[in-house]
Amino acid sequence: MTRLLCTLLVSLLLVAPVSAQEAGETPQIDRSATGGAPTLEDILARQRGETVDNSYRQGGESDGESAPGLGPLGPISDAEVWRDLRFNEANVKVSAGGEEAKVLVQDGGMAWLEFREGPLITYGGWGLIGTLGLLALFYLFRGRITIDGDKTGRTVTRFQFMERFAHWLMAGSFIVLGITGLISLMGRKFLIPTFGHEAFATIAVASKWVHNNISWAFMLGLILAFVFWVVHNIPNKTDLKWLAVGGGIFKKGVHPPAKKFNAGQKVIFWSVILLGASISASGLSLLFPFELPMFAKTFEMLNGMGLPQVLGFGALPTDLAPHEEMQLAQSWHAIVSFVLMAIILAHIYIGSVGMEGAFDAMGSGEVEEQWAREHHSLWLEELQEKDQAPTPGKASTPAE
Amino acid sequence: MKAMYAAFAVTAIITVGAYYGLNQAGFSAEQVFSGDAVRIGDANE
Numbered sequence: 425m426t427r428l429l430c431t432l433l434v435s436l437l438l439v440a441p442v443s444a445q446e447a448g449e450t451p452q453i454d455r456s457a458t459g460g461a462p463t464l465e466d467i468l469a470r471q472r473g474e475t476v477d478n479s480y481r482q483g484g485e486s487d488g489e490s491a492p493g494l495g496p497l498g499p500i501s502d503a504e505v506w507r508d509l510r511f512n513e514a515n516v517k518v519s520a521g522g523e524e525a526k527v528l529v530q531d532g533g534m535a536w537l538e539f540r541e542g543p544l545i546t547y548g549g550w551g552l553i554g555t556l557g558l559l560a561l562f563y564l565f566r567g568r569i570t571i572d573g574d575k576t577g578r579t580v581t582r583f584q585f586m587e588r589f590a591h592w593l594m595a596g597s598f599i600v601l602g603i604t605g606l607i608s609l610m611g612r613k614f615l616i617p618t619f620g621h622e623a624f625a626t627i628a629v630a631s632k633w634v635h636n637n638i639s640w641a642f643m644l645g646l647i648l649a650f651v652f653w654v655v656h657n658i659p660n661k662t663d664l665k666w667l668a669v670g671g672g673i674f675k676k677g678v679h680p681p682a683k684k685f686n687a688g689q690k691v692i693f694w695s696v697i698l699l700g701a702s703i704s705a706s707g708l709s710l711l712f713p714f715e716l717p718m719f720a721k722t723f724e725m726l727n728g729m730g731l732p733q734v735l736g737f738g739a740l741p742t743d744l745a746p747h748e749e750m751q752l753a754q755s756w757h758a759i760v761s762f763v764l765m766a767i768i769l770a771h772i773y774i775g776s777v778g779m780e781g782a783f784d785a786m787g788s789g790e791v792e793e794q795w796a797r798e799h800h801s802l803w804l805e806e807l808q809e810k811d812q813a814p815t816p817g818k819a820s821t822p823a824e
Numbered sequence: 825m826k827a828m829y830a831a832f833a834v835t836a837i838i839t840v841g842a843y844y845g846l847n848q849a850g851f852s853a854e855q856v857f858s859g860d861a862v863r864i865g866d867a868n869e
Contacts, residue, residue, distance in 0.1 A: 519860075519861035519862050520857060520858060520859035521859070585826070585827050586827075588827035588831075589827045589831045589834075590831075591827075592827060592832065593831040593834060595831075596828075596832050596835050597835050600835075633843070634839065636842075637839040637840070637842040638835060638838070638839045638842075639842075640838050641834070641838040645831075712851070713856075787825055787828070789827070
């Protein structure tokens, strides 16, 4: 069931950017009056920005042999040449570049641009602002989650140096990636009016340079964090108890038992790993343009599973132009990044101002024993059994 | 906090290293999109 739900979600999310490029069915139009050529209604529909069924125009006959006396195009008309270029069916020869260089007209780019400047920026931006708003409201109503019991003055080592190093490698680079990513996506709309075109050009170039190159630090941090913590993040029954009381974060004095990572942290961990891996994959596809196409194969796989059809989207396109692959990679990269940024904002909140003593875990690595007892009681007991944490009533050093 | 500062320092090193490393390895846009018949920037000179 979990797997099915995940697949469903993945399918839904994958379909989102495509739906911007795909549209509903177009009614059949009688073109007998124009001999099969576009009718006035076709032209008007295109001018209204509606999706036009071009299938009847594809597969032209521009491969005719050149005929002496008929000019350089032979029996081919200009219209046929342009139609073939329009539908990527012309025999284009290029001196440099791969298949992508042979695509001279790619009208899917317009839908992508509109999606990027419209819903992507609007929903993504408001999603982040909404998350910040909810966190502010939570802080207003709940306040800072404090340590309820008496502090012992003793500390327990929560994270070793390398664990914290991996966290900060990932965290530092992610924040920079988030800011530079937002500049790349939204700068044209929000920064140019303030800073002007020239200043924004410099900001955009610097932002792109940083975004492209710092990504490797994020990917390394992601791998290290996965290796260090995956064992501790496998879901178990304790998580259900934790979730049943909302982790105790909504009510003072409620402290459900938890091991090294509680259910909430496990959600963060798997979000970071899965969404981070997905962002990395689409990011690599963007870093090496046209070299690592992912979507045609993914769509083929999803079509094979029948998921898009079940959801009413019909079969997803599998014959994608190289540029469409890049456009989908960018859309997917941004959508998943917005989701992860919202999750990370909540993580930053609870790890800093939202909870007393939480930052120490990743700051010095040493947490107050009472904090550990309230938030990770089972983990503290494990440490005490291993003599890696002070046990109440037991002298930590032998009497002299 | 040493781990945090160390991670930030390594992040900066990786960032600069990735730029020079990828350029050295021939992954600059100039080199990738140049060919025998097309020269972009300083690539293939």
